[in-house]
Amino acid sequence: MKIIADENIPYVVEAFSSLGDVKTVVGRSLKQSDLIAFEADILLVRSVTPVTAALLTDTPVKFVGTSTIGTDHIDMDYLAQQHIGFANAPASNATSAAEYVISALIVLAQQQGFQLAQKTVGIIGCGNVGSRVLQKLQALGVTCLVCDPPLQTQTGTMGYVNMHDVSQADIITIHVPLVTTGAYPTWQLIDSHFLQRLNPNAILINTSRGDVIDETALIQRLVKYPNMTAILDVWEEEPAINQLLLQRTVFGTPHIAGYSFDGKVHGTEMIYNAACQYFAQPKYWSAQQSLADPALLRLRFSDTVQDNQAIYTAVTSVYDVRRDSDALRRGIYTDDPSEWFDLLRKQYPIRREFSSLTIQLPATKLALAYQLEGLGFQVTINQ
Numbered sequence: 001m002k003i004i005a006d007e008n009i010p011y012v013v014e015a016f017s018s019l020g021d022v023k024t025v026v027g028r029s030l031k032q033s034d035l036i037a038f039e040a041d042i043l044l045v046r047s048v049t050p051v052t053a054a055l056l057t058d059t060p061v062k063f064v065g066t067s068t069i070g071t072d073h074i075d076m077d078y079l080a081q082q083h084i085g086f087a088n089a090p091a092s093n094a095t096s097a098a099e100y101v102i103s104a105l106i107v108l109a110q111q112q113g114f115q116l117a118q119k120t121v122g123i124i125g126c127g128n129v130g131s132r133v134l135q136k137l138q139a140l141g142v143t144c145l146v147c148d149p150p151l152q153t154q155t156g157t158m159g160y161v162n163m164h165d166v167s168q169a170d171i172i173t174i175h176v177p178l179v180t181t182g183a184y185p186t187w188q189l190i191d192s193h194f195l196q197r198l199n200p201n202a203i204l205i206n207t208s209r210g211d212v213i214d215e216t217a218l219i220q221r222l223v224k225y226p227n228m229t230a231i232l233d234v235w236e237e238e239p240a241i242n243q244l245l246l247q248r249t250v251f252g253t254p255h256i257a258g259y260s261f262d263g264k265v266h267g268t269e270m271i272y273n274a275a276c277q278y279f280a281q282p283k284y285w286s287a288q289q290s291l292a293d294p295a296l297l298r299l300r301f302s303d304t305v306q307d308n309q310a311i312y313t314a315v316t317s318v319y320d321v322r323r324d325s326d327a328l329r330r331g332i333y334t335d336d337p338s339e340w341f342d343l344l345r346k347q348y349p350i351r352r353e354f355s356s357l358t359i360q361l362p363a364t365k366l367a368l369a370y371q372l373e374g375l376g377f378q379v380t381i382n383q
């Protein structure tokens with residue numbers, strides 16, 4: 001078989017070589033003629049390649065895999081009509097995206113001098129990412145409001161809030177898929193009406209998809225209420241993001257919330273497993289054999305450490321959102337900020353998840369142990 005793959009899918013050659021010849025390409029510039037010329041049976045993409053009828057017509061592609069959670073770049077109806085197999089990587093990088101939100105909030109709390117546990121967080125969309133954010137915030141004692149009308153309808157349970165009530169939270173974090181049709185469209189869900197209802201000091205985080213927010217309305221809101229905080233990982237026009245909006249964010253990053261090494265490698269594994277199953281071939285590769293060692297294995301705190309300080313140190317030791325935010329801002333000094341945006345993604349350093357760090361605590365620190373475990377760290381208690 002012949003396989004064309006985005007060069008930014010880690011271990012794609014190692015994994016997919018068991019199925020055939022693998023050619024890696026730049027995902028953003030992949031064309032129909034590339035698929036025809038290579039006689040590709042399998043196409044493996046990331047979110048930057050729109051997989052449409054225009055790309056696939058007259059090509060021999062029989063299976064498409066995207067090593068991403070999101071599927072808004074895929075014309076699923078066309079794939080179904082043409083009986084082309086498909087797999088994405090649901091949940092693969094959900095922990096990574098949730099850890100991004102936690103890092104952003106922990107750093108912000110320290111910078112702005114507030115206690116996270118005294119804030120109310122509104123979570124819009126409570127699927128794989130949103131539910132992990134919820135669980136981690138609850139471990140920290142934060143009050144959360146959840147707005148997820150599709151889930152509310154499906155489960156028929158109480159306890160959800162509507163878009164009006166969620167807009168009253170101190171912090172709002174968005175975790176919906178980008179959907180333009182159906183009963184619950186999310187395109188520009190965060191529009192000028194929603195933004196007008198926010199309190200002037202609100203904190204708004206978007207790690208879902210850029211088109212979920214009306215960026216023009218957001219800029220107007222940020223100009224009018226400079227005490228509002230915007231934290232954006234995703235943008236309407238990637239990679240040519242709105243530099244004015246970037247300047248108005250407190251943290252702005254190049255769509256890397258889900259870029260933990262664990263998340264990316266699991267994404268490769270999920271589409272590899274799906275392709276092996278689709279073509280009834282044995283599996284020879286697994287993600288476990290490819291996970292790099294973490295930069296930091298162990299942290300030890302004494303009983304004099306303050307809980308907040310320990311949490312801040314643990315979280316930022318594994319992932320500090322400022323690193324990525326500062327790097328994106330440096331793009332303004334380059335000739336081509338779009339190229340810079342993509343370069344940061346392509347050359348993303350290895351970032352492991354919280355679970356890669358073991359934290360040793362004295363027996364007097366059980367409440368802290370509970371919080372750190374809830375965030376996803378490994379915790380051991382010294383006897």
Ligand SMILES: NC(=O)c1ccc[n+]([C@@H]2O[C@H](COP(=O)([O-])OP(=O)(O)OC[C@H]3O[C@@H](n4cnc5c(N)ncnc54)[C@H](O)[C@@H]3O)[C@@H](O)[C@H]2O)c1
Pocket residue numbers: 069070071090091093094097124125126127128129130147148149150151175176177178184185186189207208209233234255256257258259
């Ligand atoms: N920035 C990144 O690197 C990154 C990483 C992972 C995921 N994502 C994106 O994050 C988003 C969430 O991913 P996920 O894996 O949690 O998806 P998911 O499908 O597991 O969950 C989405 C949730 O949103 C809910 N929802 C749908 N429409 C809604 C609406 N109108 N209002 C409120 N809730 C609604 C659904 O019911 C579901 O519970 C997706 O857009 C995904 O592409 C981005």
Ligand SMILES: O=C(O)[C@H](O)[C@H](O)COP(=O)(O)O
Pocket residue numbers: 008045046047048067068069070071093255256257258259345
């Ligand atoms: O949908 C996803 O899984 C995430 O947005 C993912 O991190 C996107 O990464 P990309 O395909 O843009 O490299």
